[in-house]
Structures are given as C-alpha cells and as structure tokens.
Amino acid sequence: MADHLDRSACPATVQLLGKAQQDGVSTAFLRADHVKPCPIGAEGSCCRNCAMGPCRVLLPRGKSDLEVEVTGVCGATTDTISARNFLRMIAAGAAAHSDHGRAVAETLIAAAKGEAPGYTIKDEYKLLKLALDFGIEVGDRPIEEIALDVGKAALAQFSQQEGELAFIKKAPLKRQEIWRKLGIVPRGIDREIVEALHRTHMGVDQDAETLLLHGMRAALADGWGGSMIGTELQDVLFGTPQPILGQVNLGVLKPDHVNVIVHGHEPLLSEMIVVAAEDPEMLALARAKGAEGINVAGICCTANEILMRHGVPIAGNFLQQELAIVTGVVDAMVVDVQCIMQSLPKVAQCYHTRIITTSNRAHIPGATHIEFHEHDAVNAAKAIVRAAIEAFPHRTGRVEVPPHRVDFVAGFSHETIDYLLGGVFRASYRPLNDNIINGRIRGVAGVVGCNNPRVKHDSVHVEMVKELIKNDVLVLQTGCSAIACAKAGLLTPEAAARYAGGGLAEVCEAVGLPPVIHMGACVDNSRILMAATAMVKEGGLGDDISDLPAAGAAPEWMSEKAIAIGQYFVASGVFTVFGVTWPTTGSEKFTRMLFEGLEEKVKARWAYEPDPIKAARLMIEHIDAKRKALGIDKARERVLYDMAMRRGLEAL
Amino acid sequence: MEVKEEKTRFDGVRVEVLGPTYEPGKPAGQDEGNWRRKLRDREEMLRYLRTSERYWYSSDWYGSERRKNPA
Ligand code: SF4
C-alpha cells in the first residue's frame, strides 16, 4: 500500500491500485515500471522517417551539439531531427482536435437539414455570433437556414487552400500583425497539417527554424481553427456551458445501479447516451434486471463536456480509466476517440464490463463495436445502454467503490465569465482587468493537460495550482488537469478562503467565483484564448496577449495534443511551462530556439520544469515581469480619508 | 412587512435593528443559473452581442485597440 501512496495524490486511485494488485490486473502505473522510456526517443534524437534508418543520432558522451555534429544516414542533424519530431507531434495533435471539430461541423449540418434526429440548435445566441464571425446573413431567416450556412462555412475552413482562417480575425490586432509578418497565419486547417507531414518527410525541410515556423502555423490552425470550431459549434448544438454543480471521483459510481461510463472526447454520442439513460423503456429494463436505475458517469474530456451541460458526474481522469473497471461495478465503458488505453478490454476480462467502441476511426481488438452515426444516434445510444443493462446481472468478482466523491463547480465559458463579471446591462472583463491592475489579482494562469504515470498522478497539477492561487494568480483549467484539481477540492468558491492569497480570495468572494475556474475539455483551451483576448481588448493591460501578466502550463502532459496546445499558446503570446519530460533535449540548438529564440519572434517562449513549485515560481516571475513592464507592479497604498482630508477634497 | 432583529453592538449593548425585507428565494427548475433566458428574441440577442462582445461585434466601441485602429 505504501508504494501506491507514492503513485497518486488521489485517495480513490491509491485504494483501487491495491485492489488491482489483489485482482492481478495490470494497470498503466504498473506497466510504467516495466516499460522504461527509450532514452533516445525521450530526447527526440531518433529519426525513423525513411528506410535508410531508423537513425539514432546520439552525441558522444559529455559533448554538446554545438561542439560536434552527428547526423543520420541522409546527413540530417540532431537539430533537424528534433525539429521534425516536434513538428510531427504538433501535426498529430492538431489533426486529432481538428477531426473532432470536423465531426461537430458535419453534425451541425445534418441537424440543420433535419437529418440527425435528436440533435437541435440549442443555443441561438451562439449561432448568431458565429454567423457574424463568418459573415453570414442573419435577418429574419429561419434558424435552420443560418445553422446550415454556419456549418458549411465551418466545414470549409478545413479544406480552405488560401487566405486566412476566419477566427484569426478575433485575435488582438497586434497579434495578427506578428503572425502575418512571420507568414504563419494558417490558410486552411487540413492544409497546414498535410504540409507539416510533407515538410518532415525524408529529404524535404532540413532547417530547424523553418520547421518551427511551420509548427506554429499548424498549431495556430488547431487553436484558432479546429479546436475553436469544435468548441463553438458544440455550444450551438448542446448549449454554451454555464456554471453547474458537479461531483467527481470514483465514488460517483453506484453499486446498485447500472453504471455506464462514457470516455473519450466527442460529446456527440455521450449527449445521446445521457438521453437514452433517462428513457422510461431503458429504466424499466434496468429495473427488471434488478438494478435501481442507470447511472452515467464520464472519464477524460467527454466527462468535462457532459458535466458542463448536464451535470453528469465525472468518475476520473486519464489514469483512472482502468481503475474504474477495477471497481467491479462498471457495466459498460463506451469510448470514442483519443486517450483510450488499448488495455481496457484486457482489464475488462477480469470483470464483467463491456468495452464498446463507437467511432469508425477507433477500433480496439477485444471490444464490441457499435458504430455511431449522427443520423441514427438515438438508436445507437439505446443499443449501448441496453448492452450495459444486459451486463449488469453478470457482475463477477469483488465490488469495491471508493467512498471518495467531491463537489465542485464547472462550466465557465468565456461568455459566462463576461456575464458574471459584468451584468446584464453590459457584460465585461473590466472588473477582472481592474483587479489585476490594482494588484488584488497578480495575474492569470492556464493550467491544463493530461496525467502521466511517470510522475505522481494528480500531485503535480494540484501542487502547482495551489502555489499559484496562494500567490494571487487566478487559474483557468481544462482537461484532466481540471479533474485533478476538482478532486482536490480547489474548484469551489470556498477554496478561495482556504487556499488563495488575500487579494484573490477577496475578489472571488465578491463575485462568487472559485479561485480555479473550470473551462471545459481539451478542445476548450480555445476558450482560454478568447478570455485572454477579451482581457487585452478590454484595455489597461497592454495591447497584445504577450503583454498580459499571464502564463500557461501542462505539468503532467503526455499527449501529442498537449504539444500542439502548448505551441499555439506560445505562438499566441503566452509563456508556457511543461513538466514530466521535454522531447527535444537531444538538440541543444533547437531546444534553445524554443526556450529562448521564440521570444524574439512571437514574444513568448517555452520552458521545462518538472518540479511543480519551481514551475509555478517561473510562471509567477514571468507574471511579475509583465506587471513591471505595464507599470502596475507597485501596490497602491490604500489611504483612509478622515474628515479633514475629505473637506480638503471638496474644496478643490 | 417590518422585520426586526436583535444584534449586539460593538460595545456589547443589545440593540434592535431592521432585518432583511427581501423575499428569500432560490432560482429553481429550468431557469436555474440560465442567464441566457433573459434574451428573449433574436433582436435582443444581437443587441446583447454588440454590447457584451463589443470588441468584436460593435462598430463604435473597440476596447483598447480603438485609438490605433478606429473601427
Ligand atoms: S530521414 Fe535521414 S535521419 Fe531519418 S531515418 Fe532516414 S536517413 Fe535516417
């Protein structure tokens, strides 16, 4: 047990690691012990882009690549190989987010045509906003017609070959200028991803600098393209999130209910599963099998999506997916795309759980495939819920649901922050900017990203975020990072008094905000970009995102998507720190480009620091430097006026 | 409706003060937390967009960027 305490900061995880051990189940935690990271790949020094290799371009011991040059068979240097590998990570991450966005655009089109029963336009306000963004006529046209045009315009962004992506116009004007000057404004989403793969093919782009420039273009195509389309169109279809009370951790599973876990990233299907689980026919069937009801819970980003819109509880984050099955009460785990471990069917073999894949893009040997199409979503969802109900009477093995379950508040979209800080007469970021200027809030940090079993689960996120809020930094979160901090009790308004510094606590109390704000799933990092842009445009904090006292971090990252997100944060002007490991250390020159050189180009840079407290300090130092540059670093003295002073005032 | 409450003053003396006169209430049902419902029709939505998201959708107010790039 003592061993397990070192593996996670989450008590439910520690408890179930013990059960997994007793049940003889292998988990990612255990496998991480057996599969050591390849030291060559970890440095980014392995190229397998052609059959003359793979080439391992290792530097002689104690030498740096600035002193000696080693190359692959084709002559590629460590810098080129590192840069190529880095660009390929960005391309893969951007592709994943963008494909998600494309699926949403297709569903919106189908819904507008009336070809997707069950889906409707839930948020007309957001639709109108997008119509303005895309220059689509509003007038008195029926909502479906506008939705169809918006869906088509969004879909066209993927295959656009020339010009600029539409959402680029939303960035601060100065930032747009920087991008244009560097020639990195994305033309079309697919185009930049394809070009990234072309450039990194054997014998094409061999200059680390131009590779990096294109890396930024592809990353921007994700942040201000694919991801933003995913976020915005999901809001149209499912409603823009508003603050909602949720519960998190494995204790949300109910032993006497049929438990269905939705895991993955696209809410298209899980939205329907939520509906199917409330269907009287399904509930009757569940009762006939001896269950009290049907309990839907989520894992990873799907969890964030449906929690924000339906209050469906979150069972856990990335590293808890196997452990959910180990509880013995999960009757079906439904997965779509991204962050799904191939081990799930194997873990499920020890229990009765049905693993159901649903996307034609993601199949897993040993899982049941029930394919989901938007035109028949309700029936697919019912078939899945029925499969879970059928599995319920076949529970085998010992049931152990950890008692851990924490309340928290989720669902702060950019629009909601705007509304909450302002009011219905004029929504505004003014109070936030004012409180940053007067020093109550020191700055803002986006802490996002995955879990990684190479570090103590959840602990790096929680430690970092605690350190930030203690120092009056307001934290915005998405993805598994948000789930980690929710489990630690940081996402409640009460956490302000308990963990935040005096200034931040005061502001949180006044507006009723938690000191750590849940903004959604990984694609919703685009919401953080919008919030940062709104702060710039509101005025008083410079005229570019890079002027803001703000920083970003993904302290437990593992996914290629995290690199894409980090790169679009940096390219948008946000200083960004990653933990765990850094994938380009094999090339000193390329790493310097990322950690130093980028500052000159995009006024922001990357940093790597695995220690959460040290990383938080780096962020705070950066925030302080930006405050100084803005001239708001000196705390203004509060003067209490007495009567004589007041009289003096009146005399003026 | 006049509600009075007894409270202790800073010097320890018990005093009678006016109590709250609002109707205690909590939003419930579909309106809970849903500020968007205040926007009833398309016209209102567009108007709200032009004020709340004025940096992007209003032609006469352009935040910090107004001076350099008049809209
Ligand atoms: S592209 Fe060059 S460095 Fe890469 S595997 Fe082929 S020969 Fe080796």
Ligand code: SF4
């Ligand atoms: S934060 Fe990382 S692990 Fe979690 S869902 Fe997103 S990409 Fe996957």
